Amino acid sequence: MEPILLGFVLIVFLALAFDFINGFHDTANAIATSVATRVLTPAQAIAMAAVLNVVGALAGTAVAKTIATDIVPQDYATLELTGAALLSAIAWNLFTWWRGLPSSSSHALIFSLVGAGVAVGGWGIIVPKGVRKTLTGLVTSPALGFIVPIVFMTLLTWLVLRFLRPRTVTRSFRWLQIASAAFMAFSHGGNDAQKAMGIMTFALSAYLGTQVAEVPLWIILSAATAMGLGTAVGGWRIIKTMGFKVVDLKPVDGFVAEASAAGVITVATHLGIPVSTTHTISSAIMGVGTTKGFRKVKWQVAGRIVQAWVFTIPVCIALGWVFHKLILLVG
Template identity: 55%
Template sequence: MTLIVIIVIFALIFDFINGFHDTANAIATSVSTKALPPRFAVFYAAVLNLVGALTSTAVAKSIGGKIADPLHIQNGPIIVIAALISAIAWGLITWYYGIPSSSSHALIGSLAGAVIASSGMNALNWSGFTQIIEALVISPVLALLVGYVIMWILKLTVRNVSPHRVNKWFRFFQIFSAGLQSFSHGGNDAQKTMGIIVFALVAGKFQTDLSVPLSVKLAAAVSMGLGTSVGGWRIIKTVGSKIIKLEPINGFASDLTSSVVIQSATALGMPVSTTHVISSSIMGTGAAKRFRAVKWGVAGRIVLTWVITLPITGLLAGFCYKCISLFL
C-alpha cells in the first residue's frame, strides 16, 4: 500500500507537469496571434483539459495493458515508480530548455525501459507496444499532411477577401478551435496517467482488470487542470513563434488539424503525442502558405528531440529501476 501511495503521488506530479508542459501546445497559436490574452487562454485551457480528461478511458486501458501485462510481471510497483521518475525528469529538463518534447514518448519509453530492466525483453507485450509506437509515428505525419490540405483549402476559400477581414474572422474562430484543442489534449493525455496508475493497481493486486476507478479519473483530471493553469511560457514561445510566424488563419488551421487527429486517436484508444501532432500541424499549415516561411532548422531540432526521447527515457528508467531495487 505504501508503494501504491508513492506511485499515485508521482503519477499526479507527472500529470501536473504534463499540464503545464503541454498547455503551450494547446494555446500557443491563439496566444501568438493575439486571439486570446495569455492569462485567459491558460485558464480556458485548464478548464477544458479537465473536462476532456473525464470523457473516456480507452487510452488509459491501452497504457495499462498493451505495453506489458501487469498481472504477470515481477515488481510491478517498483517498475512504475522508476518509469514515473524518468518521465518526470525528462519533462522538467525539456521544459527548462523550452523544447516541446513529448510527455507521451517519455512515459511510454520509461515504462518499457523499466519493464525490460526488471524482467527482460520478453516481458514486453511486443504486439501492443508496436501498435502504440506506430500510432506515435503515424500521427505527426498525418497531422502534417492534413494541416497542409486544410490550409490549402482555406487559402482558396479566402483568396479574394482582404487580409484585414481574414485576420478578423479567423482570430474569432481561434477562440473555439483553441478550446477544442484543449479538450482533445485532456481527453488523450490525462488518460496516460490514469493508465499508469491502473497498471500499478493491477500489478499490486489491488484490482484484477484495467477498468479506471472514478477516483483515479478525478485525481488525474484535476491534477492536469491545475498544471495547465500554471502555464508553460517557454514552450509557448517555441511553438507559437519559432516554427513559423503565425497568422490567425494558420493558427485556426493548426488547431483544427490537431484536434481532428487527436480526437480520432482517442476514439481508437491509441495514445498519441499531442506535442508532435500540434507541432506537425503548424509545420503543415505553414508549408501550405509558404514553404520557405517554415523555420526548418528549428523544426529539425524538435524532431530530433522526439526521436531521442524514447531511448533516453528507457535507459534512464532502467537505471532508476536498478537503483530503487537495491533498497526495495
C-alpha cells in the same frame, strides 16, 4: 501505514506529479498559437485550456487501458516498476521543459515503462501489440498533423479566402481560432490525461495483486484535476518555442493548425492510441507554415524539435531501466 500501502500512495503521488508536469509542459499544445496570434491573452488562453483539459480527461478511458494492460502485462506489475517508469518520465519532462523543447510526455512515459519492464523480465515480457500501437501513433500523428493542415489550408484558400479581404479574414478567423483552441485543449486532455490514469491503474493492479480491467472513478477524477492544475500554471518556455519561433502565425493559420491537430488527436483517442499531442500540433504548425513557402518556416528550430522526438525513445528506455535498478538497490 503498511509499507505496501505507503508505496502505492507514493506511486499515486508521482503519477499525479507527472500529470501536473504534463499539464504545464504541454500547455503550449493548446494555447501557443492563440497566444502568438494575439487572439487570446496568455491568462485567457491558460484558463480556457485548464478547464477544457479537465473536461477532455473525463471523456473516456481507451488510452488509459492501453497503458495499463498493453505495454507491460499486469502479471508483472510491481510498485518498483511503476515508480521507475514515472521517475524516468518526470526527469525527461523536466529536462526538455528546461531546454524549451516540446518533446512527448506520452512517449516519455510509455518507453520509460518499457525500460522498467525490461529491467524486470527482459524484452520478452513487453507486449508487442501495445508497442506497435504506440509506434503507429508516433509515426502517423505527426505525418497527418503535417499533411492535413496543408490540404485544409489549400481548400480553404480556394473556397473562401481568395474572395475575402485580408482584414476580413483576420477578423473572422479570430473567433474561429478561439473555437479551435478550445477543441485542441479538449483533445489534449482526452489523450494525455489518460496516460496518468493508465499508470495509476497499473500500480493499483500491483498493489491489489490482481488484474484491474476498468479504470476507477477516483483515478479518472484525480488525473483530470492534476492535469488541469498543471495547465493553469503554464509552460512559458515551450509556449515561446511553439508560438513564436517556428513560423509567424495569423489567426487563420492558428485555426487551421489547431483544428487539424485536434481532429487527428481525437480520432486516435477513440481508437485507444496514445499519441503525442506535442508531435501533432508541432507538425501542424509546420504544415501551415509550408503553405506560405518553405522559407517561412524556421527549419533550424523545427530540427531541434525533431531531435527531442528522436532521443525520447532510447533515453527513456535507458532511464526506466536505470531507475528500476536504483530503486531495487536503495530498497
